[in-house]
Amino acid sequence: MSPLPPRHIAVIMDGNGRWARQRDLPRSAGHQAGMASVRECVAGCLEAGVGVLTLFAFSQENWQRPADEIDALMTLLEEYVAQDGDELRRQGVAVRVMGDLEPLTPAARAAVDQIQHDTAAGTALLLNICLSYGSRAELVRAARLLAEEAVAGRLRPGDIDEAMLTARLYTAGLPDPDLVIRTSGEHRLSNFLLWQLAYAEFLVTPVLWPDFTRENLRAAIEEYMHRERRFGRVRAGT
């Protein structure tokens, strides 16, 4: 049993396309509908006292989707910043965006900068948005940073340990996710937080992302609190 609520929840927000297809709508309508679930999750984390929420919004591999779908997703990001920025600040939510932001349009980059700047003082919840994110690329980036520091003579390769690599990930300084939720029934990580999820509890729900509510989040937290986390050890008393 894990009597404490999760400190950090990560979510693979999946199923928007299937939600739209079920309604004969374009995929972009599914992404639009999924924004309500983002708001539900933020509210649910604030209610439950979860300190960090990390959402997988757009993977590096998602750049291979049709251009009109990518455009729709980037426009949604800009709308989210414009519509929710004030409310997030009022709620005490600090937003951080993680990923390779190089390929983003200038408007999307500006939206990212604005939301990070405007919410920087938030202390109630840290909302990480993984955008243009790939875990393998994040690990390669960390390896490169370590190599550069070694070449510059600031560290010795033999001294590199897990903590030093962890400190060069986008998630540096944060606790690892305790719970990772994937919606829409797929049982895979899709290149999400491979290092950080080493001991996370995995919960797959058949609910499609646009149908995911704070009640679903509450139920996921409840299930997490009934899991027994062993971290490779044996259970006390056995």
Ligand code: IPE
């Ligand atoms: C998740 O929904 C959103 C993104 C990956 C951007 P999908 O668009 O993957 O929806 P499905 O998996 O096709 O239903």
Ligand code: IPE
């Ligand atoms: C993972 O979903 C990425 C996000 C939720 C942003 P995908 O729908 O892209 O993953 P696959 O293709 O099913 O593995």
Ligand code: MG
């Ligand atoms: Mg999908």
